[in-house]
Amino acid sequence: MSNNVQFKESSKQGVQKATKIVISYGDGIGPEIMKSTLKIMEAAGARIEPEVINLGEKVYLDGKTSGIEDSSWDAIRKNKVILKAPITTPQGKGFKSLNVTLRKSLGLFANVRPVRALDPFVSTGHPNMDVVIIRENEEDLYAGIEHRQTQDVVQCLKLITRPGCEKIVRYAFEYARVHGRHKVTCMVKDNIMKLTDGLFHQVFKEIAAEYPDIRSESQIIDIASAKLATTPERYDVVVTSNLYGDIISDIAAEIAGSVGLAGSANIGTEVAMFEAIHGSAPDIAGQNVANPSGLLNAAVMMLTHIGQSDVADKIKNAWLATIEDGIHTPDIYKGGQSKELASTVTFTEAIIERLGKEPKSFVPSALGKGTDSIKIPPYERKIEEKVLVGVDVFIDWQGSNPQEIGDNLMKLADDKMKLKMITNRGVKVYPNGISETYCTDHWRCRFVAAEADTKISPPIYKKITFERLLHLLSRLNNAGFDVIKTENLYEFDGKRGFSLGQGE
């Protein structure tokens, strides 16, 4: 691609040495919007030297199931900055999402997604919307650890870690400080997931206390998403976990005008990756109608990150001026409001024509500090006393009457361990379940120390040894029970490290 040569030439004229970056053209509309973005960066005098790598569909279909060649890993790790067009993950062939692999393998813990209304030039019901969503990028349900355990039941593990929460929450507060923002809202579902989302919320409260200059609030994700969709202007910076963040950032971009507008940064301690928030849009690929703004805004974030805010501002201002002049791609075009229906190519040319100009209505861009100015201190693990107090044994049992399995398991108790309860899909069904509860073939049977006093609330657990647990499993196996997995029950510094069954 000729862009490589031209970028090198322009860098020779400049005072600053060109920064090597990795680029990938991606799939679907990817090549169109990447060409547009590179052309604009080149015309704006970006001091970059791109190295092209192949990612995505072609690599998958050539037999590399990860979607990435080893040489591409080397290029990314060497250059540390990647601008990536969207890729297509082939469906139904068991391929893992390369996006998730890249984010997790490279430790890109923070996904920063700014979304701002472009009122009155791009139609939106929320003219004052200006929100930055900071999404945790490495864990949660996106760990992708799934198992089929019985005929009827599959499981996906939701992993939330203290270092993961600390990094992302601190990043959100630091981001707010660096970018002059005033409030950080945490979105969780800790009324249901008391340990996982509860940890995220707990860490949020701890870290918020270190930033008294920034307001903080926490909301339950369901009502928060509804409020984000109806009154987005009430939010400033939002910090949330991986899945919620993925969903709400698409909602936010769409209600601001189009999913095609928003760019994002994936920030790690070593590497940073910049991309549009949208996918490869195969429905419009090759038609010269795609909006390149999402990838262009990602490139603007990248230029700020590599210390070229001057070029970033120049591009952002030309882009804002183009939007103001009513030159719009089909996704944001509105009769009576827009002036010219632009193709990807004519929209790109319009931006290049306006390089050096400032917008008249929008506040001109002044991107000072980039995402790279935020440094997160290393995690320090606090050691707590961990005591084994029981075990949840998951059993595949085809019967339907909880009384039957419960009474049989009761007979297997010894003087060291006893059955405390059985749940089915989290709801207590033994002892004293109710007949209306629907039961599958997946029974969670909780065993605790025989002398534990579990009748009082909160129950007093007693320590058990791992050997007792193995004895129990052996008795279950000998009695013909199909044990599909176990989860040990621990207390940490005397605090329960497991949830109660619903109805327990």
Ligand code: NAD
């Ligand atoms: P999508 O974001 O590609 O498209 C959703 C809708 O938005 C489509 O109607 C599309 O035409 C429109 N759209 C998206 N970007 C646009 C743009 N720049 N201009 C105008 N209209 C635009 O989502 P999808 O259809 O669910 O996914 C398609 C593929 O993209 C899938 O293979 C998915 O796995 C992949 N994907 C990749 C990434 C990534 O690489 N970061 C992210 C999301 C999805």
